[in-house]
Amino acid sequence: MQTKIRKFLLTEEGLVHLRNEHEELTRVERAEVVERIQKAREFGDLAENSEYDAAKEAQSLLEARIAELQEVLHGAQIVEKSTESDFVVIGSTVIVQMNDEEHEFRIVGSMEANPADRKISNDSPVGKALLGLKTGETIEIGVGPVKSTIKVLQIN
Amino acid sequence: MIMTGSAIIQFPQKDLGLTLSEDKVVKKLVEAAKLVSQIYLKQENFKQNGANFYPRDATKSEIEIAARENPDILSPYTMVERGKNGKLVAIPYHIKFKKDLEKVAKLILEAAKITDNKDFAKRLKVQADALLDGNYTASDIYWLSLKPYKINFVIGPIERYDDKLFFTKCSYQSWVGIMNEKYTTDAVRFKNFVVSSRRKVLAASEKVDFLDKIQIRVDDTLIFSGLIARFMFTSANLPNDVNMMEKHGSESTIFIPCFEKKFQDERYPIYQTIFDRSVESPFSVEEIKSGALRNSYLHEISHPLLRYRDSERRLREFFPIFDEIAASTLGIKACGSLLLKDAISQKEFESILLMYIVLGFSWWISYLKEPSVVHYAQGFAIAINYFVENGSIRLNDGKMLPNFTKMYLSISELSDALERILAVGTYEDAKNFVDKYASLNIFTRFKQDLKQVA
Numbered sequence: 001m002q003t004k005i006r007k008f009l010l011t012e013e014g015l016v017h018l019r020n021e022h023e024e025l026t027r028v029e030r031a032e033v034v035e036r037i038q039k040a041r042e043f044g045d046l047a048e049n050s051e052y053d054a055a056k057e058a059q060s061l062l063e064a065r066i067a068e069l070q071e072v073l074h075g076a077q078i079v080e081k082s083t084e085s086d087f088v089v090i091g092s093t094v095i096v097q098m099n100d101e102e103h104e105f106r107i108v109g110s111m112e113a114n115p116a117d118r119k120i121s122n123d124s125p126v127g128k129a130l131l132g133l134k135t136g137e138t139i140e141i142g143v144g145p146v147k148s149t150i151k152v153l154q155i156n
Numbered sequence: 157m158i159m160t161g162s163a164i165i166q167f168p169q170k171d172l173g174l175t176l177s178e179d180k181v182v183k184k185l186v187e188a189a190k191l192v193s194q195i196y197l198k199q200e201n202f203k204q205n206g207a208n209f210y211p212r213d214a215t216k217s218e219i220e221i222a223a224r225e226n227p228d229i230l231s232p233y234t235m236v237e238r239g240k241n242g243k244l245v246a247i248p249y250h251i252k253f254k255k256d257l258e259k260v261a262k263l264i265l266e267a268a269k270i271t272d273n274k275d276f277a278k279r280l281k282v283q284a285d286a287l288l289d290g291n292y293t294a295s296d297i298y299w300l301s302l303k304p305y306k307i308n309f310v311i312g313p314i315e316r317y318d319d320k321l322f323f324t325k326c327s328y329q330s331w332v333g334i335m336n337e338k339y340t341t342d343a344v345r346f347k348n349f350v351v352s353s354r355r356k357v358l359a360a361s362e363k364v365d366f367l368d369k370i371q372i373r374v375d376d377t378l379i380f381s382g383l384i385a386r387f388m389f390t391s392a393n394l395p396n397d398v399n400m401m402e403k404h405g406s407e408s409t410i411f412i413p414c415f416e417k418k419f420q421d422e423r424y425p426i427y428q429t430i431f432d433r434s435v436e437s438p439f440s441v442e443e444i445k446s447g448a449l450r451n452s453y454l455h456e457i458s459h460p461l462l463r464y465r466d467s468e469r470r471l472r473e474f475f476p477i478f479d480e481i482a483a484s485t486l487g488i489k490a491c492g493s494l495l496l497k498d499a500i501s502q503k504e505f506e507s508i509l510l511m512y513i514v515l516g517f518s519w520w521i522s523y524l525k526e527p528s529v530v531h532y533a534q535g536f537a538i539a540i541n542y543f544v545e546n547g548s549i550r551l552n553d554g555k556m557l558p559n560f561t562k563m564y565l566s567i568s569e570l571s572d573a574l575e576r577i578l579a580v581g582t583y584e585d586a587k588n589f590v591d592k593y594a595s596l597n598i599f600t601r602f603k604q605d606l607k608q609v610a
Binding site: 101102113145 | 344345348349352494497498499502560561563564
């Protein structure tokens with residue numbers, strides 16, 4: 001039976017970033033955490049060794065992240081760099097008016113999303129609503145208690 | 157938490173991850189902070205509106221008249237006394253409290269010699285000088301320009317709450333804290349969200365803008381001394397001077413031990429008491445605690461966004477009411493776009509809304525214990541009365557039943573109205589708003605239910 005490969009939309013820049021992270025985790029951090037575990041073992045009695053427990057926990061989180069990155073890199077689908085697009089696509093940097101505020105951010109694939117760094121997922125309510133809109137167009141969106149009218153002011 | 161006197165509170169901490177020299181530095185700074193309480197006790201006097209800042213027999217008008225001739229009378233950093241000829245004279249703090257301050261400065265300089273961080277050492281030296289010569293500007297500038305550092309130390313005459321006569325004189329206080337990396341990361345994330353959007357600004361010429369210079373940190377606090385030990389604030393934003401803020405930025409600090417105590421003793425029990433069961437049941441304690449903590453971040457992050465140059469002069473005694481509630485409300489308004497951007501979940505957002513209401517009750521309880529924080533309670537009374545009036549909160553069988561959709565809409569409207577008053581409102585506008593909405597009866601109707609907490 002063939003395993004279905006999950007596709008992940010990524011910008012070129014996002015793919016490089018995730019590849020670098022994968023490289024760092026597998027080549028550097030994996031070895032470091034193994035060393036931490038070995039050192040902690042030397043403290044003796046594993047049953048009451050908090051250093052050992054913390055190191056094992058760190059290893060488990062690290063391996064989970066490596067597995068996630070491997071899945072994403074395997075199914076990565078690069079989004080063409082948008083050049084002077086008339087409408088919002090993944091990779092567009094947009095300036096929008098949300099109620100009385102102006103927000104500037106880039107629409108990226110969900111794996112690259114980092115709202116604090118102005119990278120908004122294409123799967124987020126704002127991302128979904130904006131895809132395909134042209135400059136000057138408006139759309140109403142709402143999530144739970146928050147309703148907003150969004151107007152596209154600029155697409156780069 | 158150990159109460160070692162009316163003006164010192166020490167918070168026990170376990171492993172703070174300090175090096176040996178950092179530990180020694182912190183011990184010196186804690187000792188310095190403790191000494192500040194002695195100065196504070198000389199300034200405070202709960203029976204007098206002007207505390208001990210002014211002679212007991214001096215009337216408000218006498219002080220105002222004297223200040224026309226000698227502006228130092230109303231300087232934030234002088235004690236006013238009656239001279240031999242009966243006239244009022246101003247004595248700078250650094251002269252009046254010289255002996256105490258020399259002891260404090262000595263400890264700070266000893267800490268400066270121990271620390272391995274050169275910038276921090278320089279900052280401590282500047283701070284010690286400021287205490288001795290009364291030039292706090294240089295010290296504030298240096299503090300604001302310092303890169304975020306593990307050890308946080310604030311000392312000096314800072315807050316004006318004890319001067320109920322003129323809201324001018326600063327009381328001494330100090331705190332020492334160690335940065336909590338986990339919570340600081342979350343707070344910085346929220347700060348970046350909030351400052352990343354450009355807001356429509358009212359009265360642009362009066363707006364003080366310094367978004368790139370806002371800093372926020374969350375500390376495992378070790379000690380409160382002086383005024384802050386009495387008020388037990390869960391957060392603070394400094395400096396207070398608008399011009400200084402514009403040029404050099406601001407730093408907000410959230411005090412985790414204080415927050416946790418308030419949450420456990422007051423805010424969580426209030427949450428369990430005031431809301432209808434159907435509101436309360438979907439949230440875990442951790443979700444509610446996170447909502448409460450984020451209210452603190454959002455308040456502190458929003459505070460500097462609402463600085464208008466002459467709002468204090470225009471609104472006079474109403475200024476603190478609008479200043480505080482406008483910050484809390486703008487923070488929640490800004491959260492709406494975070495939900496749309498998938499930066500927070502709907503549940504996280506709703507817990508922030510619920511704890512905004514709880515905060516109002518918490519300030520009302522603080523006011524019952526400490527009347528000088530009445531402006532916080534009045535500010536939240538404005539918000540909650542506004543929500544009740546327009547149906548965002550229904551009172552059902554003695555419990556509150558918020559409608560989150562209506563409430564967010566009301567918060568957006570209220571935030572605009574409050575900012576308008578800060579930006580361009582007159583004294584009468586502020587007074588009318590307070591007369592209409594700031595009644596504390598909305599809290600007192602829950603007094604019976606909250607008697608264990610209050």
